[in-house]
Amino acid sequence: MSYLARRLLTFPLVMLGVSILVFFAIRMIPGDAITAMLGTEAGLLTPAQRESLAAYFGIDQPILIQYWKWLIGVFQGNLGISVIHGKPVLSIILERFPLTLQLALMSMVVALAVGLPAGVFAATRNEKASDLIVRVLAMIGQSTPNFVVGLLIIYALSAGFGILPTMGEFTPFLTDPLRNLGQMILPAITLGFAFAASVTRISRSAMLDVLSDDYVRTARSKGVPKRSVIWRHALPNALIPVVTLSGVEFGYLLGGAVLVEQIYALPGLGRLVLEAILQRDYALVQGCVLFIAFNFLVVNLLVDLLYVTLDPRIRLGEGG
Amino acid sequence: MGRHFSTKLLSGLALATALTAAAIASPASAANLKMAWKQDATGLDPHKQPAFSSIRLLELIYEPLVRFDKSLTIVPAVAASWEFAPDAKQLTFKLNPAAKFQDGKPVTAADVKASFERVLDEKTAAVARANFLSIASIETPDDKTVVFKLSQPDVPLLAAMASINAAIVPAAEITAGTIGTKALGSGPFKLDKWEPNSKETLSANKDWAGGKVNIDGIDISVLPDETAILAALRTKQIDFALINDPLVATLVPKETSLILNRAPVLAYHVLQLNASRKPMDNLAVRQAISCAVDRQDVLDTASVGEGKVTGPLTMPGYTSDASTLFCYKKDLAKAKKLMADAGFANGFSATVIAANGEPATAAAEAQVLQSQLAEIGVKLNIKMMELNVYVDTWLKGDFDMAVALNGGRADPYPMYNRYWTKTGNLQKVAGYIDDTLDSLMQKGRVETDVAKRKVIFSDLEKHLVEVSPWVWLYTSYSYTAQQKTVSGFEPTPEGSLFGLTKVKLN
Numbered sequence: 001m002s003y004l005a006r007r008l009l010t011f012p013l014v015m016l017g018v019s020i021l022v023f024f025a026i027r028m029i030p031g032d033a034i035t036a037m038l039g040t041e042a043g044l045l046t047p048a049q050r051e052s053l054a055a056y057f058g059i060d061q062p063i064l065i066q067y068w069k070w071l072i073g074v075f076q077g078n079l080g081i082s083v084i085h086g087k088p089v090l091s092i093i094l095e096r097f098p099l100t101l102q103l104a105l106m107s108m109v110v111a112l113a114v115g116l117p118a119g120v121f122a123a124t125r126n127e128k129a130s131d132l133i134v135r136v137l138a139m140i141g142q143s144t145p146n147f148v149v150g151l152l153i154i155y156a157l158s159a160g161f162g163i164l165p166t167m168g169e170f171t172p173f174l175t176d177p178l179r180n181l182g183q184m185i186l187p188a189i190t191l192g193f194a195f196a197a198s199v200t201r202i203s204r205s206a207m208l209d210v211l212s213d214d215y216v217r218t219a220r221s222k223g224v225p226k227r228s229v230i231w232r233h234a235l236p237n238a239l240i241p242v243v244t245l246s247g248v249e250f251g252y253l254l255g256g257a258v259l260v261e262q263i264y265a266l267p268g269l270g271r272l273v274l275e276a277i278l279q280r281d282y283a284l285v286q287g288c289v290l291f292i293a294f295n296f297l298v299v300n301l302l303v304d305l306l307y308v309t310l311d312p313r314i315r316l317g318e319g320g
Numbered sequence: 321m322g323r324h325f326s327t328k329l330l331s332g333l334a335l336a337t338a339l340t341a342a343a344i345a346s347p348a349s350a351a352n353l354k355m356a357w358k359q360d361a362t363g364l365d366p367h368k369q370p371a372f373s374s375i376r377l378l379e380l381i382y383e384p385l386v387r388f389d390k391s392l393t394i395v396p397a398v399a400a401s402w403e404f405a406p407d408a409k410q411l412t413f414k415l416n417p418a419a420k421f422q423d424g425k426p427v428t429a430a431d432v433k434a435s436f437e438r439v440l441d442e443k444t445a446a447v448a449r450a451n452f453l454s455i456a457s458i459e460t461p462d463d464k465t466v467v468f469k470l471s472q473p474d475v476p477l478l479a480a481m482a483s484i485n486a487a488i489v490p491a492a493e494i495t496a497g498t499i500g501t502k503a504l505g506s507g508p509f510k511l512d513k514w515e516p517n518s519k520e521t522l523s524a525n526k527d528w529a530g531g532k533v534n535i536d537g538i539d540i541s542v543l544p545d546e547t548a549i550l551a552a553l554r555t556k557q558i559d560f561a562l563i564n565d566p567l568v569a570t571l572v573p574k575e576t577s578l579i580l581n582r583a584p585v586l587a588y589h590v591l592q593l594n595a596s597r598k599p600m601d602n603l604a605v606r607q608a609i610s611c612a613v614d615r616q617d618v619l620d621t622a623s624v625g626e627g628k629v630t631g632p633l634t635m636p637g638y639t640s641d642a643s644t645l646f647c648y649k650k651d652l653a654k655a656k657k658l659m660a661d662a663g664f665a666n667g668f669s670a671t672v673i674a675a676n677g678e679p680a681t682a683a684a685e686a687q688v689l690q691s692q693l694a695e696i697g698v699k700l701n702i703k704m705m706e707l708n709v710y711v712d713t714w715l716k717g718d719f720d721m722a723v724a725l726n727g728g729r730a731d732p733y734p735m736y737n738r739y740w741t742k743t744g745n746l747q748k749v750a751g752y753i754d755d756t757l758d759s760l761m762q763k764g765r766v767e768t769d770v771a772k773r774k775v776i777f778s779d780l781e782k783h784l785v786e787v788s789p790w791v792w793l794y795t796s797y798s799y800t801a802q803q804k805t806v807s808g809f810e811p812t813p814e815g816s817l818f819g820l821t822k823v824k825l826n
Contacts, residue, residue, distance in 0.1 A: 029706075029708070029709060030708070030709045030712040030713060031706075031708030031709050031711055031712040032712075035708055035711045035712050035715065036362075036708050037362055037363060037368070037369070037371070038368075038370055038371075038447055039370060039371055039707075039711055040711055040714060040715065040726070040746075040749075041370040041447045042711065042715060043715045043738070043745055043746045043748075043749060044447060044449075044450045044738060044745045044746070045445060045447075046442055046449075048442040048443070049442050049443075049444075049445040049446075049449070050445070052442065052443045052444070052445045053445040056445075084362065084363070084516050084517075085516050086501060151545075151547055154547065154548055154551045155547070155551065157551075157555075158550075158551035158552075158554045158555045159551075159554060162554070162555055163555060164551050164552060164554075164555040164557060166557060167541065167543055167548060167552055167557065168356060168518075168519055168541020168542060168543050168552070168558075169519060169539075169541060170518075262544045262545055263544075263545045263547075263548055264548070265541065265542065265543040265544060265545070265548060267515075267517075267518045271517065271544070272517075275516075275517045278706070278707070278708065279362060280708060
């Protein structure tokens with residue numbers, strides 16, 4: 001069986017595991033949809049009132065039966081109805097996903113556009129002052145939480161220059177690309193900031209490894225120009241760890257960037273999941289987590305396939 | 321190459337400027353008030369939504385029979401006038417003949433009857449039902465008259481009706497089962513669009529019986545971070561905002577173009593002691609804790625002094641001079657002696673629960689209390705919880721002590737009957753009851769003479785503070801911030817946004 005087919009076959013198993021985990025985990029947290037809606041006033045409910053609300057939220061039946069009903073629904077393509085939004089879960093997720101995808105792509109571009117050249121630059125100037133500066137900057141970038149970066153950007157722009165991207169009213173890219181990019185550029189920079197630092201560090205060390213390889217020395221001794229050695233001979237081989245890192249990071253980003261979405265008030269997947277958890281909108285939490293897990297599986301598979309393209313010596317699924 | 325680079329840089333900068341300019345251009349119509357809040361409504365059924373965040377939206381759309389004005393006097397809403405029978409067992413309302421729902425249909429006595437029957441029906445799970453149990457029957461002699469017949473005298477009933485949780489909804493919508501999915505009230509604004517946790521659009525209701533609204537509508541954005549709300553105000557993206565965090569609120573007056581509105585609220589910050597657990601079941605221990613707490617210090621440290629030390633009664637007309645209450649001046653010597661008398665000279669350990677960010681000052685309050693109580697040997701372990709987990713734990717009464725922000729009412733009876741009566745729904749949470757408390761509460765409920773009621777509840781307050789089941793700390797403010805171009809907003813002790821009906825945009 002081909003590698004791809006075998007990987008695809010594991011998808012349903014992983015998804016089933018995720019579904020069990022999320023379904024029971026969210027219900028194990030104290031508090032339910034009733035206390036989420038009523039707060040401390042829930043204590044004023046009579047038993048009959050409580051029953052009526054439990055039926056409304058679909059939490060009146062034994063938990064295994066709830067799970068079974070939900071699972072049957074999932075197989076029929078029905079992820080349930082969100083009680084907060086009053087809409088099918090899938091349609092809410094699909095509304096929010098384009099923003100999350102766009103944010104992930106844009107922050108990826110920011111990270112690679114800054115991190116890769118910086119890493120290569122530092123590697124070629126190993127242990128020189130400029131290398132040290134890049135490494136210190138990367139360390140700072142990696143250790144600054146993105147909500148701090150976000151808040152600083154917002155504060156600096158609004159207090160210093162009196163400008164700020166429109167918040168609270170999101171414009172999709174296809175409606176007005178210019179306006180959309182204006183809203184997305186700062187969140188992308190905020191998210192890309194720490195990621196760029198990781199890319200810098202990992203591409204620097206990968207480059208250093210490759211630059212000491214025999215074939216690079218051979219190329220140099222043959223008189224291949226320095227630029228060509230770095231960009232054409234060394235870089236492609238140094239890219240594998242960068243691709244791994246980017247793949248994992250991209251998978252995470254497709255799950256939504258909770259803090260950045262909160263700060264910039266972007267209606268993405270991260271905020272959707274957070275609010276669904278806080279409000280105990282079980283169907284929505286389950287649907288979102290399944291969707292995110294699926295994306296993660298797909299991204300991981302794509303990264304594996306990309307290895308083969310980058311390094312034809314790699315044969316997927318053979319041997320250990 | 322250098323020149324090429326600078327050309328690229330310049331064009332890059334130009335693009336960035338264009339993007340920013342595009343982003344800050346605002347398309348909304350001029351006469352809509354642009355507003356932001358941190359927390360969105362959680363649902364549209366006025367009978368089922370007790371959270372402040374929901375009520376603030378719903379009170380713009382729906383109306384109860386009566387409402388409170390800024391001095392907490394009861395004023396007309398759907399009802400034009402009302403009268404209690406002398407024995408307080410019958411309450412008659414005359415409805416405003418001009419009152420209309422937003423679909424143009426008049427508000428009738430049948431709608432009022434249907435609304436209250438819905439609230440009283442257990443299947444509805446209406447949150448305010450407990451306040452209306454004295455209603456024995458509802459009669460509608462004509463289209464504009466409603467008579468509530470009561471099974472027992474119930475003076476606080478009128479105040480309980482001044483709540484959006486007792487809103488009048490169309491009888492036809494109840495029958496159709498669309499309450500909660502469709503917002504159709506008789507209030508000053510119509511809800512045109514709601515995207516939960518993202519935004520809502522309201523337009524002024526031209527037929528509103530309450531008068532003319534000066535703005536065309538309200539565009540509300542949910543901005544989950546209050547620092548971002550402040551930034552949006554600073555850059556004039558929004559005209560008006562709700563602020564929860566006192567720390568953010570104190571930054572508003574530093575901006576010359578902004579105004580901060582502050583209004584004392586009825587809700588109170590409190591340290592609840594669970595008197596059903598040892599050693600808090602010991603009166604001397606509870607009193608020692610009360611004497612060891614420096615309430616002003618808690619207020620100053622946790623809430624940058626934004627508030628006022630309070631006793632149990634927080635509503636205008638009933639509040640007393642807090643400094644005259646038992647141990648409201650910190651008295652460490654007395655506290656230590658009480659602890660020694662109770663056999664706890666070396667103190668004890670206890671856990672205090674608090675909710676993350678609810679209120680914003682919860683963690684800081686717990687920390688200040690921890691250091692204050694350490695002075696009498698009480699070692700407090702702080703357990704911070706997600707709000708929902710906290711609510712669950714709190715409702716079960718599963719705590720030694722709890723830092724809480726509990727809601728207030730304009731009348732002491734509906735505010736405290738859940739805790740300090742023998743049949744109170746939240747007796748388990750209160751953790752304490754005695755005959756004096758119960759009988760004073762019952763007396764207060766049936767007394768119609770205002771002066772006598774005040775004496776009764778003043779006695780209740782003194783007794784509560786002395787037996788110290790809880791340590792009342794302080795009341796804070798509700799904050800709204802606005803551009804100087806916005807005028808006419810009146811804040812209320814309920815933290816209501818109803819004052820937006822009077823707002824003008826200059």
